[in-house]
Amino acid sequence: MANGGFPFQMPMLTKNNYDNLSIKMKALLGAQDVWDIVEKGFNEQDEALLSQCVKETLRESRKRDKKALFLIYQSVDEDTFEKISNATTTKEAWDKLQTCNKGVEQVKKICLQTLRGNFERLFMEESESILDYFYRVLAVVNQLKRNGEDVDEVKVMEKILRTLNPSFDFIVTNIEENKDLKTMTIEQLMGSLQAVVHCWMRNKKE
Structure with a gap:
């Protein structure tokens, strides 16, 4: 026993x-x-x-x-x-x-309120790369999780797509039309965005 x-x-x-x-x-x-x-x-x-x-x-x-x-x-x-x-x-x-x-x-509740506010205020800066913005978003998400918040990955991905700077609007539209966020991970979304940006930059050079 x-x-x-x-x-x-x-x-x-x-x-x-x-x-x-x-x-x-x-x-x-x-x-x-x-x-x-x-x-x-x-x-x-x-x-x-x-x-x-x-x-x-x-x-x-x-x-x-x-x-x-x-x-x-x-x-x-x-x-x-x-x-x-x-x-x-x-x-x-x-x-x-x-x-x-x-x-x-x-203390945890106050901390969570602050972190939720930080998450809501996240926007990609004009000079920021896709990778840097992802890391900045995930840093806040990980802090939320460590403080007991149940974070929905789909909402995080929607937040990222919604807050990319306007020059990425065509990429966001492409992903929203061709990808189902419910079947993706954050890492897969990051990879897709980076691949599209890489292709875009290469075409610009040509």
């Missing part, structure tokens, strides 16, 4: 998936009947002052809390574990995890 005796695959926290992991962990902890103790916590008390019935309830709460804490530990890497390892209850560990990652998520 994998995962420390639990017969299921533990979701793992990454740099980009806190929101999704939070949803999965709430479901998993709920299925293990310990989410309420993560959400609300419990009050530690001195057993010497308690009745036998309350002692048993307290011990059960401690046991459920440790079970929930163990499950959370299984879903984080060593660096994140260090951030929450000094928590004395699962609620405290969960709150710390949320505080750390919500800040990261907010």
